[in-house]
Amino acid sequence: MDVRAQISMVFHLDKCIGCHTCSVACKNIWTDRKGAEYQWWNNVETKPGTGYPGKWEDQEIYKGGWEREGAGSIQLKGAGKAKGLANIFHNPHLPSVEDYYEPFTYNYLNLIEAPPGDDQPTARPVSLITGKPIDVKMGPNWDDDLGGSPDYARNDPNLEALTPAEREAMFQLERMAFFYLPRICNHCLNPGCVASCPSGAIYKRGEDGIVLINQKVCRAWRMCVTACPYKKSYYNWHSGKSEKCLLCYPRLEAGHAPACMHSCVGRIRYLGVLLYDADRIQRAASAPDGEITRAHLDLILDPFDDQVIAAAQRNGVPDSTLKSAQNSPTYKFVKQWGMALPLHPEFRTLPMLFYVPPLLPVMASVTQTDGAQKERLNPIAKTWTDDWLYDTSTEELWGTIEQARFPLKYLASLFSGGDEKAVAQPLKKLMAVRIYRRWKTVGDIDESRVDEVLKDTGLSRDSAEAVYYLTALAKFQDRFVIPPAHREQALEMLEFTGDTRGSQGFGFLERPERGA
Amino acid sequence: MTDGRAYAAYTYNVERLVPWRTLTGRQHFYLDHELYLAYGEYLPTYKPSPRPEAYGDLRETLKSGEAMALNCLTPHGKWHIHSTYMENHRMLTLSRGCEPCWLSEADAAKLGIQDNDWVEVYNDHGVYCARAAVSSRIPRGVCIVYHVPERTVGIPKSQVRGNRRAGGHNSFTRIHLKPNYLCGGYGQFSYHFNYWGPIAPQRDTHVIVKKMTKVIF
Amino acid sequence: MALPYVAAILFLVGTIQRYRATGFKVSSLSSQFLEGRRLFWASVPFHFGILVVFAGHLVAFLVPSGILAWNSNPVRLLVLQITAWAFGLSVLVGLVGLLARRLTEPRVRMVTTPMDLVIEILLLVQTGLGLYIGYAHRWGSSWFAADLSPYLWSLVKLDPQITAVSAMPHVIQLHIVNAFVIFAIFPFTRLVHILVAPFHYLNRPYQRVIWNWDRAAIRSPKTAWSATRPRNN
Ligand code: SF4
Ligand code: SF4
Numbered sequence: 001m002d003v004r005a006q007i008s009m010v011f012h013l014d015k016c017i018g019c020h021t022c023s024v025a026c027k028n029i030w031t032d033r034k035g036a037e038y039q040w041w042n043n044v045e046t047k048p049g050t051g052y053p054g055k056w057e058d059q060e061i062y063k064g065g066w067e068r069e070g071a072g073s074i075q076l077k078g079a080g081k082a083k084g085l086a087n088i089f090h091n092p093h094l095p096s097v098e099d100y101y102e103p104f105t106y107n108y109l110n111l112i113e114a115p116p117g118d119d120q121p122t123a124r125p126v127s128l129i130t131g132k133p134i135d136v137k138m139g140p141n142w143d144d145d146l147g148g149s150p151d152y153a154r155n156d157p158n159l160e161a162l163t164p165a166e167r168e169a170m171f172q173l174e175r176m177a178f179f180y181l182p183r184i185c186n187h188c189l190n191p192g193c194v195a196s197c198p199s200g201a202i203y204k205r206g207e208d209g210i211v212l213i214n215q216k217v218c219r220a221w222r223m224c225v226t227a228c229p230y231k232k233s234y235y236n237w238h239s240g241k242s243e244k245c246l247l248c249y250p251r252l253e254a255g256h257a258p259a260c261m262h263s264c265v266g267r268i269r270y271l272g273v274l275l276y277d278a279d280r281i282q283r284a285a286s287a288p289d290g291e292i293t294r295a296h297l298d299l300i301l302d303p304f305d306d307q308v309i310a311a312a313q314r315n316g317v318p319d320s321t322l323k324s325a326q327n328s329p330t331y332k333f334v335k336q337w338g339m340a341l342p343l344h345p346e347f348r349t350l351p352m353l354f355y356v357p358p359l360l361p362v363m364a365s366v367t368q369t370d371g372a373q374k375e376r377l378n379p380i381a382k383t384w385t386d387d388w389l390y391d392t393s394t395e396e397l398w399g400t401i402e403q404a405r406f407p408l409k410y411l412a413s414l415f416s417g418g419d420e421k422a423v424a425q426p427l428k429k430l431m432a433v434r435i436y437r438r439w440k441t442v443g444d445i446d447e448s449r450v451d452e453v454l455k456d457t458g459l460s461r462d463s464a465e466a467v468y469y470l471t472a473l474a475k476f477q478d479r480f481v482i483p484p485a486h487r488e489q490a491l492e493m494l495e496f497t498g499d500t501r502g503s504q505g506f507g508f509l510e511r512p513e514r515g516a
Numbered sequence: 517m518t519d520g521r522a523y524a525a526y527t528y529n530v531e532r533l534v535p536w537r538t539l540t541g542r543q544h545f546y547l548d549h550e551l552y553l554a555y556g557e558y559l560p561t562y563k564p565s566p567r568p569e570a571y572g573d574l575r576e577t578l579k580s581g582e583a584m585a586l587n588c589l590t591p592h593g594k595w596h597i598h599s600t601y602m603e604n605h606r607m608l609t610l611s612r613g614c615e616p617c618w619l620s621e622a623d624a625a626k627l628g629i630q631d632n633d634w635v636e637v638y639n640d641h642g643v644y645c646a647r648a649a650v651s652s653r654i655p656r657g658v659c660i661v662y663h664v665p666e667r668t669v670g671i672p673k674s675q676v677r678g679n680r681r682a683g684g685h686n687s688f689t690r691i692h693l694k695p696n697y698l699c700g701g702y703g704q705f706s707y708h709f710n711y712w713g714p715i716a717p718q719r720d721t722h723v724i725v726k727k728m729t730k731v732i733f
Numbered sequence: 734m735a736l737p738y739v740a741a742i743l744f745l746v747g748t749i750q751r752y753r754a755t756g757f758k759v760s761s762l763s764s765q766f767l768e769g770r771r772l773f774w775a776s777v778p779f780h781f782g783i784l785v786v787f788a789g790h791l792v793a794f795l796v797p798s799g800i801l802a803w804n805s806n807p808v809r810l811l812v813l814q815i816t817a818w819a820f821g822l823s824v825l826v827g828l829v830g831l832l833a834r835r836l837t838e839p840r841v842r843m844v845t846t847p848m849d850l851v852i853e854i855l856l857l858v859q860t861g862l863g864l865y866i867g868y869a870h871r872w873g874s875s876w877f878a879a880d881l882s883p884y885l886w887s888l889v890k891l892d893p894q895i896t897a898v899s900a901m902p903h904v905i906q907l908h909i910v911n912a913f914v915i916f917a918i919f920p921f922t923r924l925v926h927i928l929v930a931p932f933h934y935l936n937r938p939y940q941r942v943i944w945n946w947d948r949a950a951i952r953s954p955k956t957a958w959s960a961t962r963p964r965n966n
Contacts, residue, residue, distance in 0.1 A: 018594075020610050076939075085934065088931075090772055090773045094766065094769060096766055096769045106603075106608070122668050122669065122672070122733055129843055136612070139611075142612060145653065147618070147631070147651050148649060150650055150652075153652065173652065173655050178653070194940055199934070200937060203941040203943040204942045206943060215757070216757055219760040220762060222765065235766045237766050238844070240760055
């Protein structure tokens with residue numbers, strides 16, 4: 001057992017309001033630079049939708065992640081030693097700027113400097129790459145709130161799991177639903193980006209599992225961009241280096257939550273330590289298709305187990321980190337309550353960012369009618385030439401999960417590689433907690449029924465209360481349990497202090513500009 | 517935010533039992549003013565909006581030819597607070613580079629408009645130019661232009677108005693005065709700027725949406 | 734003729750200096766992200782072509798006798814010449830494509846430095862000359878091995894024998910001079926990426942984990958403050 005610690009994240013999707021405050025916080029801190037304008041290390045997508053870069057989930061296009069071969073070994077799909085070196089002069093699977101969007105600004109100066117005329121001037125959009133006027137055709141969240149649904153939402157790769165009729169129903173106004181999916185780098189256990197880097201510039205930090213790109217060693221081969229199935233490694237066209245989310249490690253080391261998490265308006269984000277067994281990573285990553293999520297979750301160890309603690313101590317995991325692991329909100333969501341799942345486990349990078357799947361409105365049902373209902377409506381009512389009936393009468397207070405507006409199959413395609421049972425489990429738990437709380441605060445539900453649903457889902461009253469607390473009331477310190485980075489050693493974490501003795505400042509002193 | 521608790525409205529009324537500023541000191545859902553009773557406005561119930569002809573927003577516009585009228589709503593936007601932050605580069609990047617006009621899939625198909633086409637939204641009162649955002653979340657017969665788009669940032673001139681700069685959402689909306697706004701001096705029905713006065717109904721109007729023939733900035 | 738020595742010194746000192754002072758920039762600034770399709774039709778023929786052509790020159794320089802032995806059979810000579818020429822042509826096609834792309838793609842122009850153009854033009858001249866020589870002065874592989882290789886070796890032995898070269902036609906002399914010029918400015922161009930070609934990738938495990946702390950030492954109060962050097966950066 002090789003016990004290591006990982007700072008991991010949980011995003012509670014029911015709580016995300018799609019405000020993009022997280023994206024803006026990240027952008028303002030890290031990517032407001034030339035060459036990085038198009039990069040959104042944190043982005044928020046609308047589902048169904050094609051996301052950013054367009055259709056990133058479709059690995060037939062982008063060739064990201066790992067694929068399992070017959071004998072149970074795994075290979076990078078679009079990179080790796082043979083493929084990477086053979087394609088080094090031109091990487092056929094590299095997304096280009098059009099796949100993201102051409103970053104733009106506006107010629108604001110024209111508003112002030114335009115010559116006098118009989119009409120108001122306007123600030124035209126100009127490209128941030130060439131400085132020339134452009135026609136804005138794409139943005140980092142172009143399909144936000146189902147914008148352009150004929151072109152984007154309807155082409156969501158996850159809809160392939162559905163029948164044409166089910167698909168169509170998702171776009172019927174009365175049945176339509178969408179949710180937001182915020183994404184950052186998952187700081188994977190089996191990262192494609194690390195494995196694909198020919199220069200060896202990308203590495204995972206042993207102490208906290210953060211995946212970083214050493215900017216000095218990166219030589220612009222861009223294989224990580226292809227190999228990351230989440231498209232969370234970005235190529236900076238100006239500096240000639242790839243860049244990615246660094247989980248705000250300078251903030252973490254100072255005890256602050258990452259900027260996206262700190263600023264999250266919906267308070268959907270949780271961060272804490274998970275202990276995992278590094279010896280079994282390869283086995284888990286190469287598990288057969290249906291078993292990969294279970295194998296992944298099995299890697300995560302119980303921080304209260306004496307054996308695990310002893311092994312962790314042998315391995316140099318500080319006691320302070322162990323303590324954080326025991327208080328970790330992510331451990332509760334992921335392991336203790338089993339309410340959070342990784343995004344697209346079938347990409348086999350073992351992502352360490354978990355999502356509590358959204359329990360979307362489940363009340364109403366829609367049926368097709370013969371139009372007779374319409375006759376009975378008040379004559380002044382506005383009607384559309386439509387024969388769908390939206391029925392809100394249901395016996396259950398919240399309906400049932402099977403009636404959810406989002407077919408389970410769709411959620412399964414996102415969070416469990418197609419296993420519907422696996423996503424139904426967390427949804428049922430979310431529902432059980434609601435029923436429990438309804439009983440407690442309103443009291444119009446039978447106590448016996450509450451106990452029954454709790455038992456069905458494997459929760460107790462205490463754990464339901466704890467889920468409720470962490471979901472609805474949790475304070476800052478409950479949501480972010482950051483292991484002390486031991487500030488006294490933090491400088492050594494970056495650099496040996498002796499290197500800079502007698503000089504000023506630390507680290508990277510050369511300006512990232514290109515002359516040759 | 518005090519003590520880990522975010523700002524929320526009416527906490528004084530709820531927690532410290534400060535009476536609401538109404539006739540009874542309680543929240544009112546039922547409004548017993550005579551005028552409200554007379555107009556059937558005493559409870560917040562659904563009433564279908566009148567047919568477009570009754571509004572008279574399109575009398576001149578419709579004369580000029582074949583077109584499809586849409587019910588246009590101008591709710592609060594996602595990327596700005598009224599007009600504030602709208603022209604901000606960050607917000608514009610996140611909102612398609614302008615405040616688009618949202619159309620339903622069916623109407624857009626009928627009008628020959630594709631997602632991201634430049635469109636003009638106009639009626640007898642004014643015109644607004646924007647890009648189209650075609651979406652399944654918009655009901656048929658309705659289009660949405662969020663509150664206070666910025667007309668001088670990245671917006672071409674209006675062709676239906678002879679190549680002139682178009683206005684914002686206020687140019688094609690107008691105030692429809694409802695008689696019950698005229699009652700006053702009765703408890704909470706007393707004029708107070710931005711609190712009690714002619715409000716929301718001007719957000720509901722009828723327009724014609726047309727693809728822009730030429731894009732001239 | 735001091736040019737070869739100036740070139741060698743510039744090459745060596747320049748490369749070391751560039752790596753030391755601006756190690757961040759020791760790479761070729763890729764523009765595939767800004768434009769990918771035309772790059773494919775230019776970069777791939779260029780790179781594969783130049784690898785073969787450069788290797789050919791290198792072999793002729795290092796083991797001239799081997800080349801001569803191979804060329805003793807006219808069929809084999811012909812095969813060698815045609816292959817070399819074909820790859821040279823591929824370099825030319827690629828280079829023209831690269832240059833055209835660099836000049837006509839507005840986005841690629843934004844990441845183009847004057848040095849990029851200088852080196853591309855020099856390489857283009859060099860390739861053009863090489864192809865012309867290959868066509869006009871036949872059996873270059875033989876006379877390179879027989880005449881030029883000894884000259885290059887004489888340079889290495891610090892005893893330059895330029896008689897062989899001065900007897901050569903002017904185009905060949907130009908080709909040689911241009912080659913030294915390219916060597917001389919090598920450190921100041923994007924060509925430096927050749928030096929960081931990632932062969933070490935082949936024999937490293939896929940995953941890399943770096944520990945900033947000495948894991949065993951950190952738990953022991955005795956060694957916590959020892960100057961254990963972190964292994965990254
Ligand atoms: S999400 Fe992508 S960039 Fe992040 S660690 Fe995983 S493979 Fe690497
Ligand atoms: S800040 Fe939070 S609530 Fe807002 S979009 Fe980001 S994750 Fe969602």
